[in-house]
Amino acid sequence: MTQGTAQVLAGPPAAAALLDEARRRAARLPHPPHLALVRVGEDPASVSYVRGKATKASEVGLSSHVHALPGDTTQADLLALIGTLNADPAVSGILVQLPLPAHLDPEPVLLAVNPAKDVDGLHPANTGALWNDHAGLRPCTPAGIMALLAHHGVPVRGQHAVIVGRSALVGRPVAGLLLNADATVTVAHRATPDLGAVTRGADILIVAAGQAHLITPDMVRPGATVVDVGINRVSTEDGRGRLTGDVHPDVAQVAGALTPVPGGVGPMTVAQLLMNTVIAAERQHAQPEVTGELVR
Ligand code: ADP
Incomplete structure (x- = not known):
């Protein structure tokens, strides 16, 4: 057995602090931020991750909905759902749980998410903003x-x-x-x-x-x-x-x-996802035009 001497950088207290901040800021908004969780098929790990995200969302006062699509969903149907969520002003954040089934191409799906609602921060508009140190979802x-x-x-x-x-x-x-x-x-x-x-x-x-x-x-x-x-x-x-x-x-x-x-x-990853949903909702509240179909 080895005896460690390093300071332990524990995740749970840091995640709890982030979740507290998300809860406080969510409560200041006129409506609870809403997280749309999109999952395709019944991959057990994805089912469990998405369930965990929905549970944590409700713990910090966010609303969420799991859009569970059948495993044989077409690319067109998935893109149509993203389009509907992009255009819905009641939706603050959209998360597409990866991996998608093999017959679906994830790249066009990630590109279709409105960058203002891209709470995973993976859209090139957000990764570009990150690289240039501009505002965006991280x-x-x-x-x-x-x-x-x-x-x-x-x-x-x-x-x-x-x-x-x-x-x-x-x-x-x-x-x-x-x-x-x-x-x-x-x-x-x-x-x-x-x-x-x-x-x-x-x-x-x-x-x-x-x-x-x-x-x-x-x-x-x-x-x-x-x-x-x-x-x-x-x-x-x-x-x-x-x-x-x-x-x-x-x-x-x-x-x-x-x-x-x-x-x-x-534990930090899910906490940050919920923080991102609050940040997205705050920006949409301050600047409602980013939520609609105009901004892609
Ligand atoms: P993640 O799960 O963190 O997204 P990936 O599995 O997609 O990571 O990528 C693994 C990364 O780790 C790649 O960038 C790869 O170059 C790097 N990597 C893997 N093995 C080694 C190694 N032995 N030495 C240095 N880098 C490695």
């Missing part, structure tokens, strides 16, 4: 990571942040957010030779590579802050499996602060 996991660091008092300005992974969902957008927060940013990925030489330069190391225990203690500068975005299922002797991160547990011996898996970044 992707949930990256924004949740920033909220987690802020909650635990981890300074970002002037720090060297190294990100392992360049995915559209995590690596790229978190690089943009850290840059906007005045960090010096390096992005490493599969083709980076000598990953450890890069990660050892990090004051803040964000790991989103989807590789269990990719980051070992020798790859971490003593005292660094390490954020583990990985969620990998590994088999156990009893056959039940367990979740583990992209960061080896022994990194706790070296790092100054470390997010646990589970219970680190995970």
Whole structure:
């Protein structure tokens, strides 16, 4: 057994603070923000994620509706639903649960969502705004990571942040957010030779590579802050499996602060989704013309 020394950057208290803020701000609006959750087919993980998002939404005073479409829904029918939700002024945010069944192409679907209602922050209008440090809706996991660091008092300005992974969902957008927060940013990925030489330069190391225990203690500068975005299922002797991160547990011996898996970044993602729904509703309330069919 190893005994960790790093400060634990726990997700639940930071998520609770974000949810409290969402609840407070939602209550100031004339109507509860409404989140439209779109899911296609009966993939058990998607069913459970969408149910969890709807439950959390009601806990912070948001209304939501699950639009559960049959597994054989056509691309045209799905796009028609998005169009209806875009045009409905009562809908503040639209989330299309991924992955979609194989016969559907996710890209045109994400492009069809009105950027003002794109609470996942994945529309190119929002990713472009993020990259240029303009107002927009930010992707949930990256924004949740920033909220987690802020909650635990981890300074970002002037720090060297190294990100392992360049995915559209995590690596790229978190690089943009850290840059906007005045960090010096390096992005490493599969083709980076000598990953450890890069990660050892990090004051803040964000790991989103989807590789269990990719980051070992020798790859971490003593005292660094390490954020583990990985969620990998590994088999156990009893056959039940367990979740583990992209960061080896022994990194706790070296790092100054470390997010646990589970219970680190995970809870931040849904909290940020609900915060994004409140932000979308606030902007639509202040500027009603963004909600209608005119803005796409
Ligand atoms: P996510 O689930 O975070 O969106 P993806 O599975 O889509 O991540 O992408 C994994 C990312 O991690 C890719 O950008 C890939 O280049 C990076 N990656 C995977 N394995 C390694 C590795 N061994 N070293 C460095 N980067 C890696």
